[in-house]
Amino acid sequence: MKSEFTPPVGKISHISGKCVSLIGNDIDTDRIIPARFLKCVNFDSLGKSVFEDDRKTLKGSHPFDLTENQDASILIVNSNFGCGSSREHAPQALIRWGIRAIIGESFAEIFYSNCIAIGIPCFTLPKKLIQNIQKFNNSKSLFLEIDLKNCVVKSEDLSLNLEIKESSKKMFLSGEWDATATLLENSSLVDKKFKALPYIKFCRV
Amino acid sequence: MSQDTLFDKVWDLHKVSRLPGGSDQIFIGLHLIHEVTSPQAFGALRDKNLKVKFPDRTVATVDHIVPTDNQSRPFKDNLAEQMIETLEKNCLENEIRFFNIGSGNQGIVHVVAPELGLTQPGMTIACGDSHTSTHGAFGSIAFGIGTSQVRDVLATQTIAMNKLKVRQIWCDNKLSKGVYAKDLVLHVINKLGVKAGVGFAYEFAGPAIDELSMEERMTICNMSIEGGARCGYINPDEKTFNYIKNKLCAPKNETWDEALVWWKSLKSDSNSIYDDVIKFDASKVEPTITWGITPGQSVGINQQIPFLEELSPNDQLVAEEAYEYMGFKPGQSIKNTPVDVCFIGSCTNGRISDLRVAAKVLKDKKVSNNIKAFVVPGSEKVATEAKQEGLDKIFKDSGFQWREPGCSMCLAMNSDKLIGNQVSASSSNRNFKGRQGSPNGRTLLMSPAMVAAAAINGKVSDVREFINQ
Ligand code: SF4
Numbered sequence: 001m002k003s004e005f006t007p008p009v010g011k012i013s014h015i016s017g018k019c020v021s022l023i024g025n026d027i028d029t030d031r032i033i034p035a036r037f038l039k040c041v042n043f044d045s046l047g048k049s050v051f052e053d054d055r056k057t058l059k060g061s062h063p064f065d066l067t068e069n070q071d072a073s074i075l076i077v078n079s080n081f082g083c084g085s086s087r088e089h090a091p092q093a094l095i096r097w098g099i100r101a102i103i104g105e106s107f108a109e110i111f112y113s114n115c116i117a118i119g120i121p122c123f124t125l126p127k128k129l130i131q132n133i134q135k136f137n138n139s140k141s142l143f144l145e146i147d148l149k150n151c152v153v154k155s156e157d158l159s160l161n162l163e164i165k166e167s168s169k170k171m172f173l174s175g176e177w178d179a180t181a182t183l184l185e186n187s188s189l190v191d192k193k194f195k196a197l198p199y200i201k202f203c204r205v
Numbered sequence: 206m207s208q209d210t211l212f213d214k215v216w217d218l219h220k221v222s223r224l225p226g227g228s229d230q231i232f233i234g235l236h237l238i239h240e241v242t243s244p245q246a247f248g249a250l251r252d253k254n255l256k257v258k259f260p261d262r263t264v265a266t267v268d269h270i271v272p273t274d275n276q277s278r279p280f281k282d283n284l285a286e287q288m289i290e291t292l293e294k295n296c297l298e299n300e301i302r303f304f305n306i307g308s309g310n311q312g313i314v315h316v317v318a319p320e321l322g323l324t325q326p327g328m329t330i331a332c333g334d335s336h337t338s339t340h341g342a343f344g345s346i347a348f349g350i351g352t353s354q355v356r357d358v359l360a361t362q363t364i365a366m367n368k369l370k371v372r373q374i375w376c377d378n379k380l381s382k383g384v385y386a387k388d389l390v391l392h393v394i395n396k397l398g399v400k401a402g403v404g405f406a407y408e409f410a411g412p413a414i415d416e417l418s419m420e421e422r423m424t425i426c427n428m429s430i431e432g433g434a435r436c437g438y439i440n441p442d443e444k445t446f447n448y449i450k451n452k453l454c455a456p457k458n459e460t461w462d463e464a465l466v467w468w469k470s471l472k473s474d475s476n477s478i479y480d481d482v483i484k485f486d487a488s489k490v491e492p493t494i495t496w497g498i499t500p501g502q503s504v505g506i507n508q509q510i511p512f513l514e515e516l517s518p519n520d521q522l523v524a525e526e527a528y529e530y531m532g533f534k535p536g537q538s539i540k541n542t543p544v545d546v547c548f549i550g551s552c553t554n555g556r557i558s559d560l561r562v563a564a565k566v567l568k569d570k571k572v573s574n575n576i577k578a579f580v581v582p583g584s585e586k587v588a589t590e591a592k593q594e595g596l597d598k599i600f601k602d603s604g605f606q607w608r609e610p611g612c613s614m615c616l617a618m619n620s621d622k623l624i625g626n627q628v629s630a631s632s633s634n635r636n637f638k639g640r641q642g643s644p645n646g647r648t649l650l651m652s653p654a655m656v657a658a659a660a661i662n663g664k665v666s667d668v669r670e671f672i673n674q
Contacts, residue, residue, distance in 0.1 A: 007249075041287055044248060176224075180360050182365070183230055183360070183363050190221055193221050199464070202460055203328070
């Protein structure tokens with residue numbers, strides 16, 4: 001886990017980093033971040049609590065606790081990752097731990113869109129290839145480079161074609177995934193609108 | 206596509222741009238925040254190194270987590286204390302006006318903004334809370350938003366949104382005695398279904414709506430969201446203007462005259478085009494009560510819980526779930542269902558007129574044995590006014606507990622909760638499983654007058670039998 005959190009901003013076209021494998025199908029949002037963390041005032045503290053219950057059970061041998069994974073930023077998962085509730089807390093916990101991209105066999109729909117909204121691209125690969133990466137990653141730590149435009153992931157001795165929804169890809173390359181940034185671009189239009197509205201002077205807050 | 210309705214006019218007025226993705230960038234005239242959905246948004250702003258763009262277009266209050274028995278600080282519940290502290294800090298740092306406990310103006314956000322005169326015709330109003338639709342009663346376009354949109358409003362005063370379609374709900378004639386706005390809106394949701402409003406703004410209109418007071422109109426718009434419509438509104442009229450006049454944040458003197466001219470120009474044209482129009486006869490509505498686990502599952506007081514065959518195939522699945530959860534049998538009458546807890550409050554029916562109606566029923570009567578009954582005023586102002594009128598005394602004399610303002614058992618984020626499978630007669634807006642704090646607690650939604658009647662008899666009763674005495 002990285003100590004300082006800086007969220008992604010604007011266009012996202014390249015992501016590189018070490019990867020961490022998490023083996024298992026149907027890992028739900030409750031396992032990613034247990035429900036008791038929902039009553040919180042900010043997402044800041046979620047990073048350290050990601051997978052808290054699973055990690056407690058595994059007493060230090062959970063992939064997120066292994067020393068060699070501490071600075072990993074690409075998560076490799078299996079099928080239907082992020083199923084369960086619609087809480088945005090799950091991707092927030094992952095991004096705050098340090099995850100910047102996820103590659104998996106498949107994702108739950110709401111989890112997927114929550115990831116896009118906070119700047120985590122999620123890619124898919126066929127089951128076999130995921131398993132190969134996970135096996136390889138278990139024996140030595142793997143450094144991956146993702147090129148979003150061409151949808152390829154490369155390491156020293158591998159190069160694979162990734163799948164991502166065309167609309168999501170466009171949003172990352174243009175920066176439109178970041179609604180705030182897109183809206184901020186029209187700042188002068190907003191000022192103009194503010195001045196033009198008849199009621200601003202009627203309603204004094 | 207709708208044309209020349211109030212919704213179209215207000216939308217066009219607030220449109221900043223068409224975004225490349227196809228949605229509109231909409232300016233938000235008034236942004237309301239509370240302790241539950243704002244902290245993460247402020248956090249996101251800090252993460253991105255952004256500032257609040259127009260701090261004086263946002264107003265805060267605290268409502269969801271406040272205790273209603275003892276409000277002295279620090280709160281007994283650490284987490285609640287942490288949430289209010291965070292809101293205090295965020296408002297202070299960002300120079301946002303905060304109506305805190307003890308200010309005389311704290312309360313449920315949707316009760317507070319209208320009574321301060323902040324809610325006005327022709328505005329766009331957003332809040333991280335689905336019942337923001339309430340404010341549409343004044344002819345504003347008001348809707349709930351998610352946390353990431355709260356962040357966007359703070360940072361840019363705008364959100365990205367697709368324009369809604371407009372459905373007019375025309376209500377003919379008028380409500381009969383002992384039948385209230387709550388009954389009408391429950392009836393409408395029952396007939397149209399809880400999903401019918403998805404993608405729509407609901408315009409409530411017609412003689413029955415014109416007849417309603419502003420507070421009753423708020424009850425109607427408040428529950429638009431339970432019919433699936435993110436936004437509900439009513440064209441403004443003299444009642445609207447009179448309600449706003451002299452309120453704390455209302456325009457004064459020449460600005461008032463100017464405002465009035467503009468407000469009067471704001472309504473759907475007589476030949477405006479709607480995406481859909483549905484008519485109701487308000488005079489046919491009876492006191493209405495929910496029997497199930499969605500606000501659409503309701504019946505009139507003299508009706509029976511429906512048989513499966515009477516329901517559309519779409520509704521049958523959730524009906525079966527509801528019989529089982531509520532412990533009701535199809536064909537059973539709703540009248541005389543025993544209740545354990547009676548709750549008067551919430552942003553639907555926690556206003557002064559609601560308390561007046563309930564107090565009138567309760568005067569010189571006693572709450573039935575073994576019933577826990579409590580009234581939670583919607584705001585400090587409502588509480589003060591009620592005390593001035595002696596309503597608190599009527600409630601207490603009858604056996605109701607008189608509490609401090611907040612959301613309370615509407616969603617039970619504080620310590621007011623159902624226990625086990627208790628049945629509550631509630632003036633709130635949601636009867637979802639577990640909504641009132643117990644995973645198997647059961648909620649019957651009804652008007653505040655009907656809650657009062659249920660409290661007296663210890664079972665679901667027809668309030669008309671009380672007011673005609
Ligand atoms: S009273 Fe109930 S519905 Fe209204 S804002 Fe509070 S919790 Fe939400």
